[in-house]
Amino acid sequence: MKSCLEADSLLKSYGHKVILSDVYLRCETGELVALWGRNRSGKSTLFEIVFGTVRAEHSFVRINEKVVTGKAYRTGQIAFLPQYHFLPPDLKVRQVLRLAGMSHVTSLFQGGGMPVESERLKNLSGGTLRLLEILYVTTRPVPFLLLDEPFSGLSPVLVEAVSHYLQDLSKEKGLVVADHNHCALCAIATRHLLLADGCLRSLAAPELLKGDYLP
Amino acid sequence: MNAHEQIRLFCHAKFAAYAIFYRGVACRSLFAALFLGGLAAIGSADWFSQALRLSSLFYPTFGLAIDAGFRFLVRREEFRFYQNATCSVVELYVVSFVISLLSAVPFFYLSRLL
Numbered sequence: 001m002k003s004c005l006e007a008d009s010l011l012k013s014y015g016h017k018v019i020l021s022d023v024y025l026r027c028e029t030g031e032l033v034a035l036w037g038r039n040r041s042g043k044s045t046l047f048e049i050v051f052g053t054v055r056a057e058h059s060f061v062r063i064n065e066k067v068v069t070g071k072a073y074r075t076g077q078i079a080f081l082p083q084y085h086f087l088p089p090d091l092k093v094r095q096v097l098r099l100a101g102m103s104h105v106t107s108l109f110q111g112g113g114m115p116v117e118s119e120r121l122k123n124l125s126g127g128t129l130r131l132l133e134i135l136y137v138t139t140r141p142v143p144f145l146l147l148d149e150p151f152s153g154l155s156p157v158l159v160e161a162v163s164h165y166l167q168d169l170s171k172e173k174g175l176v177v178a179d180h181n182h183c184a185l186c187a188i189a190t191r192h193l194l195l196a197d198g199c200l201r202s203l204a205a206p207e208l209l210k211g212d213y214l215p
Numbered sequence: 216m217n218a219h220e221q222i223r224l225f226c227h228a229k230f231a232a233y234a235i236f237y238r239g240v241a242c243r244s245l246f247a248a249l250f251l252g253g254l255a256a257i258g259s260a261d262w263f264s265q266a267l268r269l270s271s272l273f274y275p276t277f278g279l280a281i282d283a284g285f286r287f288l289v290r291r292e293e294f295r296f297y298q299n300a301t302c303s304v305v306e307l308y309v310v311s312f313v314i315s316l317l318s319a320v321p322f323f324y325l326s327r328l329l
Contacts, residue, residue: 051298052298053294053298071298071303073298073299073301073303074301074303076225076301080295080299082292082295084292085292086292086294088235088290088293088296090238090239098231099227101224140300141224
């Protein structure tokens with residue numbers, strides 16, 4: 001049975017600038033939704049509001065037709081990969097792998113860069129840390145994942161490995177992914193959304209991004 | 216993944232998050248409590264027992280407050296890690312306060328015996 005995440009009537013402004021104006025987002029399990037938008041268009045804010053860590057002037061989140069009254073992350077139905085590093089730096093790689101439920105090297109690390117398990121996260125490179133963050137978030141036992149710039153800081157080989165990994169994951173989970181790596185995301189997305197001028201528009205094809213997003 | 220396995224993973228992640236959070240709290244709080252307790256006990260006749268008594272009082276209070284200040288100012292983004300394990304900030308600090316209080320009680324009574 002398919003699950004469905006809906007965020008409706010999202011309204012957010014900073015001062016006089018309206019970031020999100022009556023936005024509607026829908027994602028079902030089994031699909032990978034690409035969220036496009038220029039810098040400062042409000043993609044991260046949208047994710048944070050849906051996740052429940054930023055308060056909007058108005059927001060309405062539903063999971064499987066059930067209205068989420070509190071913070072969505074408390075429901076255990078949604079996980080969020082922010083664009084910044086968020087894992088506690090004092091943790092060891094081993095602990096993250098254990099939390100991710102995997103004590104062995106996964107397919108994510110086949111492209112190289114598997115860190116030493118006794119290494120602390122603060123000593124890792126940005127790309128390796130990003131891989132561990134992706135691993136941690138994507139292995140949460142939740143049906144929906146919000147991924148904000150998952151490809152940032154990754155080498156092309158790792159971008160490809162992560163792309164395949166996310167594509168496999170989208171068969172059982174619902175993913176909403178925002179990233180500026182146009183080629184990688186276009187190749188795996190099943191649906192495209194464009195956030196511009198505070199409004200979220202559905203695009204029939206990624207070619208329609210020209211002008212609003214692509215040069 | 217079946218429902219039982221999902222609940223197991225959910226609980227494991229939550230308790231692991233509490234443990235990881237409290238480990239950080241304990242380090243900073245203990246250091247702050249010992250420092251403040253030692254400082255406040257200067258001049259008292261029985262410095263050691265007074266410092267121990269005050270430190271055990273400061274550990275779940277000022278220690279926790281100092282840790283909260285540090286995290287909110289320097290490591291705010293770390294909260295996303297705990298939120299991904301369905302733990303809210305308030306919940307984390309309530310759990311930490313209870314554990315800190317319980318671990319400070321024996322030291323408080325020990326200081327009265329000395």
